Amino acid sequence: MRFFADREICYADILPPPEVRARIEVAVLNFLKILTCTDPAISDLLLINRKSSNRRVSQGLLTDDDTWIFLSRSFCKRTLMRANAAKAFIRVWKVMEMCFKILSQEKRVTQRELFYKLLCVSPDCFSSQLQVNRTIQDVVGLLRCSRYSLGIMASSRGIVAGRLLLQANNKEVVDCSECGSSGYAISGDLDLLDRLVMKTDARYIIIVEKHAIFHRLAEDRVFNHIPSILITAKGYPDIATRFLLHRMSRTFPELPIMALVDWNPAGLAILCTFKFGSIGMGLEAYRYACNVKWLGLRGDDLQLIPEESLVSLKPRDLQIAKSLMSSETLQEKHREELALMVQSGKRAEIEALYFHGYDYLGKYIAKKIVQANYI
Amino acid sequence: MEISSTSNLCIHVMLLAFHYILFDSILVVYPFRNRWMETEIVAVNFLCISKMPSISTTLPALRRSQITISFHPSNFHAAIKSSMQFLILESVAAWKNSRILTAAALYLLNSGVNHASFISIYGTEICLSISESIDVLVSEINHFFQKMMILNIPPALRLFFFFFQNIAIELLIEREDIPGSRCENVFLANRSNPGPLSTSNVEFLKSGLEDYVLKHGNSLTQKCSTCFATSECLKVGSGIACSTESHKSSGLMMEVVIIISEIESTCPCFRECSSKTEVLYFKDFTPCSISHSTLNVLSTIDWKSYGLTLENVVDRGVCVLEWEDSPSHSHIDMVVHCYHKQYPMHKTQLERHLIKKAVKAALNNLKEKHPGILLSAHALKICSHAPDLARSIAGLILSSNDPDFQGECFSLLGLQSREIGADVVEDCIEEKIVSVIEMNDRKSRQRKVVAPFLFEADCDQDSNYQDKEYEEGEDEFGYVD
Numbered sequence: 001m002r003f004f005a006d007r008e009i010c011y012a013d014i015l016p017p018p019e020v021r022a023r024i025e026v027a028v029l030n031f032l033k034i035l036t037c038t039d040p041a042i043s044d045l046l047l048i049n050r051k052s053s054n055r056r057v058s059q060g061l062l063t064d065d066d067t068w069i070f071l072s073r074s075f076c077k078r079t080l081m082r083a084n085a086a087k088a089f090i091r092v093w094k095v096m097e098m099c100f101k102i103l104s105q106e107k108r109v110t111q112r113e114l115f116y117k118l119l120c121v122s123p124d125c126f127s128s129q130l131q132v133n134r135t136i137q138d139v140v141g142l143l144r145c146s147r148y149s150l151g152i153m154a155s156s157r158g159i160v161a162g163r164l165l166l167q168a169n170n171k172e173v174v175d176c177s178e179c180g181s182s183g184y185a186i187s188g189d190l191d192l193l194d195r196l197v198m199k200t201d202a203r204y205i206i207i208v209e210k211h212a213i214f215h216r217l218a219e220d221r222v223f224n225h226i227p228s229i230l231i232t233a234k235g236y237p238d239i240a241t242r243f244l245l246h247r248m249s250r251t252f253p254e255l256p257i258m259a260l261v262d263w264n265p266a267g268l269a270i271l272c273t274f275k276f277g278s279i280g281m282g283l284e285a286y287r288y289a290c291n292v293k294w295l296g297l298r299g300d301d302l303q304l305i306p307e308e309s310l311v312s313l314k315p316r317d318l319q320i321a322k323s324l325m326s327s328e329t330l331q332e333k334h335r336e337e338l339a340l341m342v343q344s345g346k347r348a349e350i351e352a353l354y355f356h357g358y359d360y361l362g363k364y365i366a367k368k369i370v371q372a373n374y375i
Numbered sequence: 376m377e378i379s380s381t382s383n384l385c386i387h388v389m390l391l392a393f394h395y396i397l398f399d400s401i402l403v404v405y406p407f408r409n410r411w412m413e414t415e416i417v418a419v420n421f422l423c424i425s426k427m428p429s430i431s432t433t434l435p436a437l438r439r440s441q442i443t444i445s446f447h448p449s450n451f452h453a454a455i456k457s458s459m460q461f462l463i464l465e466s467v468a469a470w471k472n473s474r475i476l477t478a479a480a481l482y483l484l485n486s487g488v489n490h491a492s493f494i495s496i497y498g499t500e501i502c503l504s505i506s507e508s509i510d511v512l513v514s515e516i517n518h519f520f521q522k523m524m525i526l527n528i529p530p531a532l533r534l535f536f537f538f539f540q541n542i543a544i545e546l547l548i549e550r551e552d553i554p555g556s557r558c559e560n561v562f563l564a565n566r567s568n569p570g571p572l573s574t575s576n577v578e579f580l581k582s583g584l585e586d587y588v589l590k591h592g593n594s595l596t597q598k599c600s601t602c603f604a605t606s607e608c609l610k611v612g613s614g615i616a617c618s619t620e621s622h623k624s625s626g627l628m629m630e631v632v633i634i635i636s637e638i639e640s641t642c643p644c645f646r647e648c649s650s651k652t653e654v655l656y657f658k659d660f661t662p663c664s665i666s667h668s669t670l671n672v673l674s675t676i677d678w679k680s681y682g683l684t685l686e687n688v689v690d691r692g693v694c695v696l697e698w699e700d701s702p703s704h705s706h707i708d709m710v711v712h713c714y715h716k717q718y719p720m721h722k723t724q725l726e727r728h729l730i731k732k733a734v735k736a737a738l739n740n741l742k743e744k745h746p747g748i749l750l751s752a753h754a755l756k757i758c759s760h761a762p763d764l765a766r767s768i769a770g771l772i773l774s775s776n777d778p779d780f781q782g783e784c785f786s787l788l789g790l791q792s793r794e795i796g797a798d799v800v801e802d803c804i805e806e807k808i809v810s811v812i813e814m815n816d817r818k819s820r821q822r823k824v825v826a827p828f829l830f831e832a833d834c835d836q837d838s839n840y841q842d843k844e845y846e847e848g849e850d851e852f853g854y855v856d
Binding site: 044080101 | 756770774783787812815828830
């Protein structure tokens with residue numbers, strides 16, 4: 001048990017545009033000073049290491065609930081002076097230049113838009129969206145300001161439905177239980193999300209891994225049978241969805257948050273990301289960790305599904321399992337579930353419950369919640 | 376066959392002459408016996424110029440046959456010349472390196488040249504009588520002297536700078552059976568500034584090779600002004616490596632001069648073979664062919680770190696380095712001179728170790744003096760990113776609406792007005808970036824280049840800093856959203 005572990009935290013500030021522009025200007029001035037001094041050099045870029053070796057955990061003393069991961073002061077560098085890595089160095093400057101211009105024009109762009117802009121201006125430097133995303137994280141790690149502060153909006157995949165009233169900027173109130181099965185789309189604009197006024201009479205918040213399941217539950221208006229808010233990121237959680245969830249958990253602290261995911265390592269990983277945060281965006285996403293419980297699908301639910309619906313684990317699943325096992329943050333009971341998956345070599349999807357009928361899912365959830373059967 | 380061996384014989388004799396003259400000795404070989412003629416060796420001696428002249432004996436008359444080939448320094452002070460005529464002998468018994476002389480004599484005896492009647496080397500005059508056709512011989516001899524002039528002023532004759540300014544080698548070809556057939560060929564070691572007496576050998580070698588290049592292999596008497604309008608066309612670098620003297624070795628000096636010349640392809644004298652370099656090799660002040668082991672060493676040099684790719688090393692009597700992808704308008708010339716610091720010379724194995732050191736020293740010297748040439752492949756690759764980086768930085772400066780920030784940037788770059796265009800700013804930044812890359816390329820041979828960080832790191836660098844690249848991929852399966 002380490003006290004004050006979070007003193008070692010490295011984080012990205014959420015800054016207003018003029019402040020970010022100022023940081024970029026300082027970067028340029030430093031570069032030029034070093035380039036034109038008596039012993040000139042091309043300065044290296046020092047970035048916070050986004051690897052598991054630099055991952056630290058902050059744990060509450062009394063419970064495991066308040067656990068989150070963050071990145072510490074381990075660095076790596078980007079340099080021009082190694083031929084094979086020089087392009088990555090150039091990419092950081094290119095993205096900084098683009099963000100500077102975007103902020104000067106007081107605009108915001110999505111990562112996708114940024115990718116296409118960069119592709120037009122510097123086609124030799126950028127070849128994929130993933131590369132652009134990683135370079136953006138490099139800039140976040142260099143300037144220590146959040147991605148949103150750089151003028152880059154998260155494109156959100158998230159939707160929310162259920163017993164929640166939202167009001168944005170004194171506009172009309174949106175009732176998320178009346179949005180139909182498609183729900184209310186979560187904006188990628190974190191500022192906007194931050195200013196949302198929220199009201200609820202729900203008793204639970206349910207994170208749903210997959211869109212199809214969310215759709216089914218919303219259509220059946222499960223949130224009326226069990227007063228709840230349904231939220232999904234349609235897979236791996238994006239930052240806007242996590243942001244909103246976090247806001248909900250702060251605004252409605254008495255609401256337990258539980259997750260409905262597939263019984264496979266990827267499902268557990270999604271749960272863990274909501275719960276602890278991620279390394280990829282470790283500099284800013286540490287803020288949005290929530291206390292999430294595992295509702296289902298779990299090992300003791302396997303008796304409910306036909307054996308045919310158990311499918312073999314793929315190599316990717318095993319890779320994810322290994323990564324999760326090595327994480328010190330994984331709770332004991334979750335670890336047991338994971339071990340069971342690996343041992344059996346099997347996985348199962350939530351849809352397997354439809355074996356008992358399409359309305360079975362709602363009943364299953366209700367029963368589990370009432371029994372407080374979540375870990 | 377016979378002609379080539381005649382040429383070899385002739386060259387060899389001249390080499391001997393040079394060799395001994397340059398080491399302050401005069402070799403006098405009187406008419407000697409060979410199997411076919413009835414002449415006899417009278418005496419073989421040699422002596423040092425530095426000793427007081429002791430005029431004891433006049434020279435015997437020299438017998439001449441059909442062709443005489445002679446060479447002698449021109450503008451020789453008459454008095455000195457005449458005294459040299461008599462600086463002949465001490466005593467028959469005072470032979471030095473008699474083994475060498477005997478070997479020379481044996482060589483001549485066994486050379487298989489049927490018609491060599493006698494050989495005499497008189498003062499600085501060599502007479503070789505041959506009854507063969509001379510055309511091939513003459514071109515070989517011409518070629519020989521063209522190379523010899525690279526060595527410039529031989530050490531022994533530098534003493535005579537006080538008396539004259541030019542050293543020349545005059546090749547007189549006279550056919551005695553054809554009266555009036557004498558023709559001359561002069562090789563001028565022409566220096567407007569011969570340099571002080573203390574000028575080192577390598578400086579002479581440099582100016583010799585420069586002349587050689589400017590006169591297209593010393594085939595012209597003057598510098599070719601069409602190809603080389605200015606002296607800046609030549610980039611000269613030199614390197615020296617030496618071994619220390621010990622009781623076992625007399626100390627070996629290895630001097631290398633490399634010249635990179637840039638000539639217009641429109642020039643009529645433009646050489647097609649810019650991708651080849653003939654390595655001119657001298658040993659103890661005489662031209663020589665490179666040994667196989669030395670040749671192998673040349674191919675093990677890390678040419679890539681100078682931006683050169685060695686395709687092939689050809690050895691057909693002369694050593695030729697063939698380059699891959701060399702720029703078409705530039706040519707590399709190289710001379711290597713290996714000599715013993717002291718006379719007499721002992722055999723030494725160090726040559727091939729020293730040549731690598733000296734060649735690298737010459738290449739590094741070129742890089743020091745002429746930034747931007749011989750950039751390693753690594754540096755060239757990094758330089759290719761310089762325009763992109765410069766464009767980014769310029770873009771950042773120019774898109775700012777903070778005049779103070781822009782002002783400070785311009786002042787750091789040494790740019791005056793803010794009204795200048797993006798091109799000017801980009802070019803200025805790019806130039807500075809490239810110069811740092813070039814500087815680091817030169818430095819990296821000596822020590823690891825460490826660049827400062829853009830921002831002050833607020834970490835305990837020693838324990839936490841990982842000096843490695845951030846590698847993409849791996850780790851958490853999670854991807855950035």
